[in-house]
Amino acid sequence: MKNLIILSSFFALLGFSSCTDRCEQTVTYRYQEAYYITTADLRNSIASEAPKALQNPGKIYAKGNYLFINEIKKGIHIIDNTNPSAPQFVSFMNIPGNTDIAVRNNVLYADSYVDFLALDISDPRSLKVLNRTENAFPSGSIDGTHWQYDFQNKTITDYRWATRTSTQTVECDGGSITPVYYEAFMRADGSFSSKTGAVSSANPSNTTGVGGSMARFAIQGNYLYAVTNSEMQLFDIQKPETPAKGNKLNLGWGIETIFPYKDKLFIGTTTGMLIYDNANPAKPTQLSSLAHVLSCDPVVVDDRYAYVTLSSGVGCRNAVNQLDIVDIQNLKNPFIVKTYPMSNPKGLGIDNKTLFICEGTFGLKTFNAADVTQIDKNLLAHFKDINAYDVIPLGGTLLMIGTDGLYQYDYKDPKNMKLLSVIPVKK
Amino acid sequence: MKKLLLILTLTLILAHTKADDKPFKRSYTNHTEIGVLLGKSFGGVTAKANVSLQSFNGIRLTPKLAVGGIVGLDWYASAQVIPVGVGVRGTVFKAKKLNPFYGLDAGYGLMFASTKQENEKISGGLMLNPSVGMRVALGGGNALTWSIGWKHQSTYSSIDNFGDVAQPTWWWGQYQTETHKIFERLSVKMGITF
Numbered sequence: 001m002k003n004l005i006i007l008s009s010f011f012a013l014l015g016f017s018s019c020t021d022r023c024e025q026t027v028t029y030r031y032q033e034a035y036y037i038t039t040a041d042l043r044n045s046i047a048s049e050a051p052k053a054l055q056n057p058g059k060i061y062a063k064g065n066y067l068f069i070n071e072i073k074k075g076i077h078i079i080d081n082t083n084p085s086a087p088q089f090v091s092f093m094n095i096p097g098n099t100d101i102a103v104r105n106n107v108l109y110a111d112s113y114v115d116f117l118a119l120d121i122s123d124p125r126s127l128k129v130l131n132r133t134e135n136a137f138p139s140g141s142i143d144g145t146h147w148q149y150d151f152q153n154k155t156i157t158d159y160r161w162a163t164r165t166s167t168q169t170v171e172c173d174g175g176s177i178t179p180v181y182y183e184a185f186m187r188a189d190g191s192f193s194s195k196t197g198a199v200s201s202a203n204p205s206n207t208t209g210v211g212g213s214m215a216r217f218a219i220q221g222n223y224l225y226a227v228t229n230s231e232m233q234l235f236d237i238q239k240p241e242t243p244a245k246g247n248k249l250n251l252g253w254g255i256e257t258i259f260p261y262k263d264k265l266f267i268g269t270t271t272g273m274l275i276y277d278n279a280n281p282a283k284p285t286q287l288s289s290l291a292h293v294l295s296c297d298p299v300v301v302d303d304r305y306a307y308v309t310l311s312s313g314v315g316c317r318n319a320v321n322q323l324d325i326v327d328i329q330n331l332k333n334p335f336i337v338k339t340y341p342m343s344n345p346k347g348l349g350i351d352n353k354t355l356f357i358c359e360g361t362f363g364l365k366t367f368n369a370a371d372v373t374q375i376d377k378n379l380l381a382h383f384k385d386i387n388a389y390d391v392i393p394l395g396g397t398l399l400m401i402g403t404d405g406l407y408q409y410d411y412k413d414p415k416n417m418k419l420l421s422v423i424p425v426k427k
Numbered sequence: 428m429k430k431l432l433l434i435l436t437l438t439l440i441l442a443h444t445k446a447d448d449k450p451f452k453r454s455y456t457n458h459t460e461i462g463v464l465l466g467k468s469f470g471g472v473t474a475k476a477n478v479s480l481q482s483f484n485g486i487r488l489t490p491k492l493a494v495g496g497i498v499g500l501d502w503y504a505s506a507q508v509i510p511v512g513v514g515v516r517g518t519v520f521k522a523k524k525l526n527p528f529y530g531l532d533a534g535y536g537l538m539f540a541s542t543k544q545e546n547e548k549i550s551g552g553l554m555l556n557p558s559v560g561m562r563v564a565l566g567g568g569n570a571l572t573w574s575i576g577w578k579h580q581s582t583y584s585s586i587d588n589f590g591d592v593a594q595p596t597w598w599w600g601q602y603q604t605e606t607h608k609i610f611e612r613l614s615v616k617m618g619i620t621f
Contacts (some may be wrong), residue, residue, distance in 0.1 A: 019466040019577070021475070022609045029602035030589075172468040172608055173475055173504040 021172035032145055032159035037096060039134075039154045042113055045096050048126045051077065051089035053426035058142070060401045061101040062392055063209030066090075066124055067399065068101045068108065069406060072143060073158070076101060076110060078124045084397050084408045085420045090124045097156070099142045102217040102224055103209035107240040109217060109224055111137060113156050114149045116226070116235065118243050130241045137228055206240075212390035212401065213257070213298040213347035213358075220260035223281045227251070227258045227267065234282065247282060261301040264331060268297045273308060275331050290326060290334045298390075300350050304329060305337070305372055309345035309357060321345060323357065325372045340376050347390030349398070354380070354414040356398060358388035364400055364407075366414060381417050456493045458483040458516055458530075462616025464501065464578055478502045479578070479614060483514045483532070490521040497532045500540070503610060506582050507540040510554040516620075524564050528572065532556040536580050546588055552581025556614060569621040580610040 054077065058070035067079040067087065075095040080088040097113030106122040107130065116136035120128045139148045147158035208219045218225045224235040224243065230253045234246035254270030265276040265284055272291035276284040297310045306326040323340040343362035348355065355369040363386050368378040387402035397420070398409040405424040409417045459482045466475045479502070485495015497514040501507070512534015519527045536551030543549050558576025565571060584606040 019611050019613045021466055021468045021611055023468075023606065025604055025606040027602055027604045170606065172610070173473075173477075173506075 023170050023172035024167060025170045026165060026167040028163055028165045030161055030163050033162040034157055034159055037113070037156045037158065039114065039156070042096055042115070042156065043132070045094060046112065046117070046129055047094045048128075049092045049094055052092045054405055054423060055426055057389075057401050057403075057406065057425060058099060059101060059214045060212045060390060060392060060399055060406065061103060061209050061215075062394055062399060063103040063207070066121075067406070068103070068209075069401065070098060070101055072099060073097055076108070078121070078127070079406075079423070080124070081408075084410075087406070087408070087421055087423055089423075091126065093119065093127045097140075097147070097158070099140065100215055100217040100226070102211060102215070102219050104206055104219055104224075104237055104240045107237075109219075109235075109237075109243065111140070111217075111226070113140070113147060113158070114138070116243065116245070118241060120241070131243060133235070133243060133245050136233060136235075136245055137226070139228065141229055210392050210394065212392045212399070213259075213300060213349060214390040216256075216258060218258045218260045218265070220265070220278065221281050225258055225260065225265065225284075227255045229253060229255055231255070232258070232267075232284070236282075249284065257298050259299050259301055264301075266299045266301055266306060268299045268308070270297075273297065273299055273306065273326065273334070275328070275334065277331075287331050288334055290336070292324070298347050300348050301328065302350055302353075306334065307348060307350060307355060307369075309342065309348050311342075311345050311360075323348075323375070325375070338373050338375075346388070349391040349393040351393035351395065351411075354393070354411065356391045356393060356400075356411075358391055358400065358402070360389065360402075361387055364388040364391070366411070366417060368414065380414050451490055454487050456483075456485055456487045456495070456516070456620065458485075458493075458572065458618060458620040460572070460574070460616040460618030462574075462614055462618075464503075464610070464612035464614050466610065466612040475504070475612070477504065477612070479616065481510075481532070481616075483516060483530075485514065485516065491519075492517045497534060501536070501578075501580065501610075503580075506538065506549075506608070506610075507542075508536040508538060508551060508554070508580055508582065509540055510534045510536045510551075510556075510580065512554060518562060522564070526562040526564065526570075528560055528562045528574070530556070530558045530560075530574065530576070532558075536582060538582065541582075544586065547584055547586045549582065549584045552583060553579070554581075555579040558614060558616070560616075562620065569619065572616075572618045572620055574614075574616050574618075576614045576616075578610070578612045578614040580612075582608045582610075584608070 056072045058072040061068040065082040067081045069077040076093045078090045080090050095110050095112045098110050100111050102109045108119045108121045110117045114135050114137055116133040118131040120130050145159040149156050216227045222238040224237050226233045232249045235243040236246045237243045257268035259266040263278050265278050267274040272289055274289045275287045277287045278284045297308045299306055299308045306328050308324045310320055310322050321342050321344050323342050325337045326334050327337045328334050344360040345357050346360050347358045353370045355367040357365045363384040365382050366380040367375050369375050387404045389402040392399040396412045398411050400407045405422055407422050408420040411417050462479050464477045464479050468475050481499030483497045485493045487493045493516045497512050499510045514532040516530050534554045536554045538549045538551045556578045558574040560574025563571045586604045589601045
C-alpha cells in the first residue's frame with residue numbers, strides 16, 4: 001500500500017514536470033533568390049546554339065515563315081513555321097536576360113538585361129550580333145521578379161524563384177499560427193500588352209514582324225519603342241542594322257505594354273491606358289488617359305475601339321478580371337462602352353472583328369466582336385484544358401503561347417477553328 | 428520518459444492479475460470521468476487548463492481487472508479532439524471501501540469536432556493516458572473515483588497555399604505548412620464507476 005502511494009506520487013511528479021505542449025511547424029515557401037551577372041559575362045554569353053525544347057516560354061513574334069519564341073531570360077527559339085501543321089525548331093539563340101523581340105527586315109532586336117541587341121537573321125540557323133547598344137535599360141521586370149543594374153560594380157542583380165523549407169517551434173494552443181517566414185515581393189510584372197498583327201512601316205520596302213499582346217517592344221515607322229516600368233526608350237532604326245539610342249520619355253510608373261496603331265501609341269499601365277500622338281515619332285506626346293482599377297492590362301486596337309483585358313495576378317493586386325471595350329473615335333476623350341467579366345484574361349488579339357482572349361489556366365476563348373455590346377453572347381469557341389497566355393492572329397493562322405506550349409489554329413472559318421499543331425513545353 | 432511510465436503501468440497490472448480461488452462471473456463495467464488537462468504551452472510561457480470527458484465501457488475479467496473501449500472529448504483551445512481507443516482499469520484490492528486503482532488508455536484522436544481553416548487538412552494522432560487514483564465504494568458495486576495521470580495527444584495539420592504556381596499572389600506569397608502538435612498534460616479527473 002505504501003509502495004503504491006509512493007509509486008503514484010512519483011508518477012504524478014514525473015507527469016507534471018513534462019506537461020508542456022510541444023508544437024512544431026515545417027513551412028515550405030517560395031521566395032526570390034538573388035543571383036549576379038557581370039556585364040562582361042553577359043556580353044560573352046551571346047551565342048547561337050542547337051535547337052532546344054521549350055521550357056518557360058514568354059513572348060512570341062512572327063516574321064515571314066519564322067516564329068521567334070522567347071525563353072524567359074534565357075534566349076530565343078527560332079522556328080521554321082512554313083507549314084503551321086509541322087513547325088520545325090531551327091536553332092536557339094542564347095541571350096541571357098532576354099524578354100522581348102522585334103524584327104525589321106533581317107534584323108532581330110532583342111534585349112539582354114541592360115543591353116539592346118541587333119542580330120542578323122538572314123541565316124536563321126546561325127544568328128550573328130550586328131550591333132549592341134550598351135546600358136540601354138537600367139532595370140526590368142518579368143514574371144514577378146525585378147532586376148537592377150549597379151553601374152559601379154558593373155553587375156546586374158537578378159532574382160529567381162526558389163523554394164525553401166524550414167522548421168520551427170510554434171505556439172501550441174490558442175493564437176493563430178502564421179507560417180514561419182514567407183516573402184514574395186511582387187513587382188509590376190512584364191505583363192504583356194496585346195498587339196494585333198499590325199504590319200506598319202513608313203518605308204514600303206521595310207517589313208516588320210508581328211508581336212504578341214505581351215510585348216514591350218513595338219516597331220512603328222523608323223522607330224522601335226521599348227517600354228520599361230516607368231520609361232519609354234526610343235531607338236532610331238532607320239538603318240536597321242545600326243540602331244541609335246534616341247529619346248527617353250518618363251511615363252510614370254507601372255508601364256506594362258505598348259501597342260502602336262497608325263500614328264498613335266496605346267500604352268497599358270497598371271492604373272490605366274495612355275494614348276500618345278506619334279505624329280512626330282521622335283517625340284510622342286500624350287493625348288489622353290483612361291484610368292482604371294489597379295490591374296494588368298494588355299490593349300489591342302482596331303479602328304473604332306480599344307480592347308483592354310484587366311486581370312489579377314503577379315503585380316496586379318486589387319484586380320478585377322474583365323474585358324473593357326473603349327471607344328476611341330475621339331482620342332482626346334476615350335470612354336468605356338461596355339465591360340464584360342472574365343475569368344483571368346491575359347493576352348488578346350483581334351482580326352476583322354474576331355476577338356481572341358487568352359484566359360490563363362481557363363484556356364482560350366474566341367468571340368465574334370461585330371457588335372461590341374453583345375460580345376458575351378457571341379462566344380464562338382472555348383478551348384479549355386490548355387494554358388493560354390498570349391496570341392498573334394496572322395490572317396488565318398492563330399499562334400497561341402502558354403505554359404503548355406505553342407498552339408497553332410486555323411481560324412479562316414472562326415466558327416470552326418482547327419488545331420494545326422502543338423509545340424509542347426518540356427516538363 | 429513515456430517508456431518508463433508505460434513499463435510502470437504494465438508492472439502494476441501484471442502484479443495484480445493472478446488467478447482467483449472461486450469462479451468469477453464476468454460483468455459489464457462503466458467508468459465515466461470529467462476533469463481538466465493542465466499544462467503549459469509555448470515553451471512553458473502560458474498555462475493551460477482544458478476540460479476533458481471520457482467514458483470507459485468494458486468487461487470485468489477478474490475482480491481486480493477490467494478491459495474495454497474508451498471514447499472521450501478533450502476541449503483544447505485550438506483543437507477539439509475525440510479520442511477513441513482501448514482501456515484497462517485495475518484495482519489494488521479485490522473489494523475495499525478505499526481502493527487505489529490505475530488506468531491505462533490508448534487510442535487515436537478523431538478531429539471531426541475541430542474547425543479547419545481554409546485550405547487546411549487536419550488529422551488526429553496517438554492518444555495515451557495512464558493514470559492512478561482512488562476508488563471510493565458507494566455500495567452495490569458503484570464507486571466514486573478521482574485520479575491523476577498524464578495525457579499525451581498528437582494532432583497533425585497541413586495547409587497548402589501554393590495555389591497556382593503560374594500565378595503567384597501579391598504579398599503573402601505561396602507556402603505550404605505541416606504542423607505537428609503534441610499536447611502533454613497532467614490529467615486530474617473525477618468520476619463514477621459501476
